[in-house]
Amino acid sequence: MNHRDTEARSKTKKSIIEDFSRLCASAALWLSQKRTDGKDSGHLQTAMNTNSKPGKLTAMSTKKKTKKSSVTPVVTSGASGGAKPWEHAKSGEGSSHDPLAARFVESISYDTRMYKQDIIGSVAHATMLAEVGLITKKELALIKRGLKEIKAEIDEQGQSWPGWQVELEDVHMCVEAALIAKVGDAGRKLHTGRSRNDQVALDLKLWIEDAAADLGKQFNALFKALTKLAKRDGKIVMPSYTHLQRAQPICVGGELVAWLSALDRCEQRITALRAVNKQNPLGSGAIAGSGLPLDRNITAALLPVGPPTTNSIDGTASRDAALDMVYSLAMISQTLSRLAEQWIIYMSEEFGFLKIGEAYTTGSSMMPQKRNPDMLELIRGRCGNVYGNLVAMLTMVKGTPIAYNRDLQEDKRHLFAAFDMVSDCLEMTTRIVNTAKFQEKRINERLHRGFLDATALADYLVTQNVPFRTAHQVVGALVRLCESRELDQLSDLQLEDFNAACKELGQKADTCNAEIYAWLGPANVVKRYKSYGNAGLSGFTEQLKAWEKRIKK
Template sequence: MKGRNRFTSEEINRIRELLDLRSRAGAAGQQRITKELRRLGFYISDYDPARRGFGVADLDDLIERGVISITGDPAEREEGEEKPFKLWGGRFKKGTADEAAKFLDSLPFDLRLYREDIRGSIAHARMLGRQGIISPLEADALIRGLEEILKEIESGRIRPEESGCEDIHSFIEERLVEKVGEAGKKLHTARSRNDQVATDFRLYLKGEGRELESLLKELISTLIGRARETKEVIMPGYTHLQRAQPVTFAHHLLAYCEMLRRDCWRLQDCRRRMDLCPLGAGALAGTTFQVDREYVARELGFQGICTNTLDAVSDRDFAVEFLFACSLIMVHLSRFAEELILWSSGEFGFIEMDDAYTTGSSIMPQKKNPDVVELVRGKTGRVFGHLMALLTVLKGLPLAYNKDLQEDKEAVFDTVDTLKACVRVMIPLVETLEVRPERMREAAAGDFTNATDLADYLVLKGVPFREAHGIVGQVVLRCIKEGKNLNDLPLDLYREYSPAFGPDLYEHIDIAACVARRRLIGGPAPESVEKAIQDFERWLEENRKECR
């Protein structure tokens, strides 16, 4: 231990002042003072003068008691140099340069992993005690301390982002040592930040994947509700953005339900592959301690363990898969957003969005702009970018861990935030859509959307389909020339093209009849739509537990 003779009188006076202030400060104040003490080369181990029964004692006495440990030699410090708490600082003579520290620090964004980090540390501490690597009393102290830190963070009593630590893992360990003393320094036994971070990240994505899946199912449920209301609403279906055949609005909505259900399946599938625990892999080669990896995996709710220590700490396939699944979800939301934008335009007029989910113009008083869905569409590129960024990070990395992998967090975190925001805003937007059945039916009756049914009519009369296709094409040209729809053309003109046409053709090509005949599984007929709705409702009920 280095004594007071290694410090200037100014430093000693400042330390005394800080210790006195710390003894009277709350948790947040203590945190700031601890940071200042680190600047002077001190690290406080469970310093609580009120509880220990003494005031600000002589500095040498505090050092002798082990209340304060010195992490740097002031005689060797450069002017202005800071030596904040590091998990790895032992072999370094100098602290990290300010510019480098800011560049390397991940605390501003990996702070959100605090729950997973504490959860993983509790399981690790429990295993260390169970295996006799640390004593049961030490394990209990670690667990209690970690549980207290969780409460402190969640209550706002301490703010990790103000600590000056390089990441959330350093902060939690530092705080733990402050709370439980020397035992806190044993938590990292048989563990590296490499397997620790990989475990935290998997736990985080497992949880976020479930939450995203739950949100998608809520959106599916909303779409189903609107589909049930609009089973009889006929609208044009499109190919090449040209009117093609009549369908129902409900059928169109259910198409997005199918996409979103596949997205749920992809998230579940992704979760199965990430459900392996890396803890015990150490930095890359495991540990010489007799750890019980299966026990830790069970404690954390993993289905198994990563079976190669090199791969365990360097694998980010699960993050790429997750980002791909999110990217595809955004594709589906973006396609839906595009259609809502089109349908709400004056050129279509099929729907109107609620005022609460639209905005106006700063210069044009009449405007009602679909800004919410436009932004959903726009944010899709942002998520795509994160996927490509992580793929690019990984493409040239040798085994095992490299600092490049720090770039995975912001990409994933922003994707999670973006996607959740998009789904959450789409749910009430869909709920409040005003549907305009008359305008939809009017559009469905135009541009010869019943021409395929007219060709099918001829097939039913014995005309080969390819020949029927050609005949109807000629009839359409005649209608265009005369400015009529197929329903308006008289029977005698039909017979000029084929004697197979009879008076029952008009009933056959009625728009409602065209839709009603398509009663096949997955078809647009109201009868088929109702069956599809019931199928989705059963699926939602059966899969509720997947999101828990």
């Protein structure tokens, strides 16, 4: 070998060593940065943790390590320590893990609130497995005991429970992994004949059942508050408005019962969606059912969501229950928003018809006199958020083939967000109603403006054999006459004025008599309403009695 060859090889070796050193330095810097920013995955942290054992997962936070807990460490249910329970078909070649992918696909950050429903469903499923001989009675007892312990731990520790692990993706796998850690192979048998597809479909329906029951209690509290307010202030006579222009006189109670009627329909929608969606998807499997001798009637009998779904594909694909719930929540929010809007107007200085407790108003950072109805404004504003949840869910579902698709994971974000917002708005509305008081003096001061009794005058003319369309013309002419004379009320006119207007439109000159004045004036008008469901004194009184009877049950 000559001198030149030796020198060239020496330079090449030196270059390789320098390149390798730079690579090592870069790798060390990258690992250091990942430790600092907290974005390294659980897999990476486990691999770097010298105290970790194969098959064990440590509860990690994205920002800092959680404190040690007495809860048994959670293990994966895979055959090997590194494999996820649902990924045994992967070859493992190349990069098998991406921290962003793990964060992107997880739902554990929001579906943990279904843990009770998940455990209830698992107990029912395990009971069925024992009944058909797929697990032993001893294994069933172990599973039940383990699930009971897990529920107690989560009840106590909530989101700090060490079993919540982002690598396991969702509530189902976290609970299952914790169960296996407690009871071993008996826990590994729990998922026999079951997929997360039918499991989550069941959990959703169970959660919706519980949510519907909670809403029912909130409705009842709001019904009581509105009924109480109607009983106290209901006989106050006030203007009603169409197009935000004065229309006819009504009783305050008539309007309050109108809100009760609208909210009653909202509650009926919740009841209806529970009835329509009374089908149990558990046992549908991933899509095609199971070749094992599952008895779906057993699990259906143990759970409050009806008989088995009649088709396994639809059982796992359908999100109708969630969509129906979010639509119903949107309708509740819309009704509360309209009530809030009306009361915001009534609370303005221009109206002054209503006051609410100062706890539910806020001041101004600049204007000392302000009492802003911020709580009502937020009830009105948050309706848009709930509408957004509904549109997002409808859009999410429309593009999915009839089977489970991962898109459906997003349903829970919108369902939970809509429920939480509407639940808070219902509670806030109830508290506001409990402090509300209609201002009778202020209402009376402004009651005789706007010719609220004009329609009643037309009704009187009808009783005098004047065709309604003609009566409508006569009253219109009389309103113009009042305005020309700067009179505030129709009752300020003389009897001859009424008859002159009738004669001018081809009616008898003596059409009207002194009885006409008993038809005029807001207080007289609300006493004369006779039709069923009217917003006057008779209608409001009957409706209020029905509501008082209802809420006593």
